Amino acid sequence: MALYVHKYGGTSVGNVERIRHVADRILHARDGGDQLVVVVSAMSGETNRLVSMANELQDRPDPREMDVLLSTGEQVTIALLCMALQQRGCPACSYTGGQVRILTDAAHTKARILDIDTERMQADLAQGRVVVVAGFQGVTGEGDITTLGRGGSDTTAVALAAALKADECLIYTDVDGVYTTDPRVEPRARRLDRITFEEMLELASQGSRVLQIRSVEFAGKYNVPLRVLSSFTEGHGTLISYEEEENVEKPLISGIAFNRDEAKLTILGVPDRPGNAYKILGPIAEANIEVDMIVQNVAADATTDFTFTVHRAEYKKALDILSRLRDDLGAREVTSDDTIVKVSLVGVGMRSHAGVASQMFAALARESINIQMISTSEIKISVVVNEKYLELAVRTLHDAFKLDQA
Amino acid sequence: MALYVHKYGGTSVGNVERIRHVADRILHARDGGDQLVVVVSAMSGETNRLVSMANELQDRPDPREMDVLLSTGEQVTIALLCMALQQRGCPACSYTGGQVRILTDAAHTKARILDIDTERMQADLAQGRVVVVAGFQGVTGEGDITTLGRGGSDTTAVALAAALKADECLIYTDVDGVYTTDPRVEPRARRLDRITFEEMLELASQGSRVLQIRSVEFAGKYNVPLRVLSSFTEGHGTLISYEEEENVEKPLISGIAFNRDEAKLTILGVPDRPGNAYKILGPIAEANIEVDMIVQNVAADATTDFTFTVHRAEYKKALDILSRLRDDLGAREVTSDDTIVKVSLVGVGMRSHAGVASQMFAALARESINIQMISTSEIKISVVVNEKYLELAVRTLHDAFKLDQA
Secondary structure (H helix, E strand, C coil), X not given: CCEEEEEEXXXXXXXXHHHHHHHHHHHHHHCCCCEEEEEECCCCCHHHHHHHHHHHHCCCCCHHHHHHHHHHHHHHHHHHHHHHHHHCXXXXXXXXXXXXXXXXXXXXXXXXXXXXXXXXXXXXXXXXXXXXXXXXXXXCCCCCEEECCCXXXXXXXXXXXXXXXXXXXXXXXXXXXXXXXXXXXXXXXXXXXXXXXXXXXXHHHCXXXXXXXXXXXXXXXXXXXXXXXXXXXXXXXXXXXXXXXXXXXCCCCCEEEEEEEEEEEEEEXXXXXXXXXXXXXXXXXXXXXXXXXXXXXXXXXXXXXXXXXXXXHHHHXXXXXXXXXXXXXXXXXXXXXXXXXXXXXXXXXXXXXXXXXXXXXHHHHHCCXXXXXXXXXXXXXXXXXXXXXXXXXXXXXXXXXXXXXX | CCEEEEEECCCCCCCHXXXXXXXXXXXXXXXXXXXXXXXXXXXXXXXXXXXXHHHHXXXXXXXXXXXXXXXXXXXXXXXXXXHHHHHCCCCEEEECCCCCCEEEXXXXXXXXXXXXXXXXXXXHHHCCCEXXXXXXXXXXXXXXXXXXXXXXXXXXXXXXXXXXXXCEEEEEECCCCCECCCCCCCCCCCECCEEEHHHHHHHHHCCCCCCCHHHHHHHHHCXXXXXXXXXXXXXXXXXXXXXXXXXXXXXXXXXXXEEEEEEEEEEEXXXXXXXXXXXXXXXXXXXXXXXXXXXXXXXXXXXXXXXEEEEHHHHHHHHHHHHHHHHHHCCCEEEEEEEEEEEEEECHHHHCCCCHHHHHHHHHHHCCCCCCEEEEECCEEEEEXXXXXXXXXXXXXXXXXXXXXX
16 A cells, blocks of 8 residues: 655645536545545635735735744645545545644745644544645644745645655646646657756756646655646646666656846956955855856966846846946956846756757757757756757757757 | 723625724723733624535535534634734734634634633733634534634623623623614614613514624623724724613613514314323424414413414515414414514613503504514514504604604
């Protein structure tokens, strides 16, 4: 007998009809005799409805009260899903985050899970009940309600799977798995059967929004096999786990991620002195601007050119700061460009294979796509190109690395 | 410095605009330097919305899950009201029933309060905060969410007032107090400044739905002065408390209640033997039919006529049971009438004044209103009449006892 954690997002439980559908799916999954813990989000639209009332009443809604308010969304879903299960003759019992004691810190609206008490869930499972838990929420040691922030229901599911030592955590969503790249850009994109935690983390941080980064990190840390699959269609989805045994041949490249919302800033001719990188990025960080890629080259004249990318929404703010810094640093010039995108190749296979980068650059060159920046990690190569090349670059690389073939 | 408990019903917090209005009212009440605990219901319409989803999913929604579902209604309101108060610079903190540990038994959907932990509320009040508590809900010793059933928010307010030893419990609603009778029937009906717990109980049980019976009982038991007043208009409402000092002259009659939804059943010619009343009412009680008035007369031929009234919705069910019982009991006949109403005079003053009943019957006789049944208690006289006489009977009695005059 295996133990599985299922998680259904807001779209999957968006109305009474869909909740019935989820109940059917759970019953089907339970037919094999396995134990099930189910984590659900708020019905889609509900969170927005609550947030808009809060915004009408307080300029900056109090985080503690916001958590009291928003946590009702999942609480409604757990009760409704249990009713649907019971109607089908399936014993089920609901719990809020506070009731199963998902203990968190007190960082309201972005709390972190500290501990989970599994006693009551284990007792229910032993009695043959399906345990339905509200995602996204927890409780502090003082009994205050907290929420985990965006994508928090995924984190709840993974944390429960880790605490219960579940065999697998299945994340049901509106896509049927992780793809080699976005099928809207490359119609020949292929669903991956398996992918490693590291690859998933890179894909997620590079713009593939199937799973929230935090839940993937959590799953990796506690070695919880994660499966992403659709709650609307059949299929096995994509399994995210640690690398398979060494004798299995790994694919060179798993997928291509991209990010449309980048902007690039360069400060040219900075005298090459220690501490300059900090002098540039310190004020940027203080302004709460998140920096993505950073590239620095030393020029022949003992000055350096320093380039970094930021989210396009923070481009103007970053440019203002850089312009003010120019004289202090004795730099020559500030240039910038908010018409760039980032395209990344991701794959654990590139660890043990040389030549992936050159193969990538050759493919882009054949299409005359100019590469403005390059950044690499052990399992990822990212390039910055002009936004007009995004689709062409993705398709070219998808083809060059034969990602449409299993 | 006094401590007050305010309670605002669903209509009073029905939308964001009204929640703002309640916040203004609380601020005004707090200007005098008093401490405030505020109990709120779900926004009007919210409970119905949730119930209808539950009914779509389960034929008889599970009581435990129903409580999980419905308790979200008040939880939304407490958060929104705290936001509105904080926006006005008033420190406020919200609590669900579980968080202030309104401990109840496990009778889901109709739980009874066993204990309240006031420690956290006292600490907040000492810090100058307004404490906002979700009405209608509690928690069992095992941590399961419970609700108190209809009118439960009133009960929460009274229970908190008792536990905190509050100076007064103010129930804000959509009427501005308790009236001598329903102003829609008798336009000269007058708002009462004061009324006793006993009178309020009789009025409530006789159809005056300003307050739920349970909350009045609770207030009487713990001697919590209750005030009913409007959240939409100014005014002092009606204070419900124990009798004033003996030297204050009590009004003979406080008010006239009536109940339109009655039906009458009679079983005629039952042999007058011990245990027959139980043989008749036992099966009625087993069918969960609530019996209101019961009247029994012994006839000259050693048989008895047994009459009782039930809610009109249960008339047919009760009639079926009686018809089946007739032969077993050796009774002669079953008669019934579902076109009756009950009209009651209520007043603690009638305890010490003879002749109220005869004055009542004389007034009705002058208008040729036939009395079908009579039932009396120490502070109440009820008569059953044909429904066509309801308005005439109420106005006649209102006039006969000069209730329009203070």
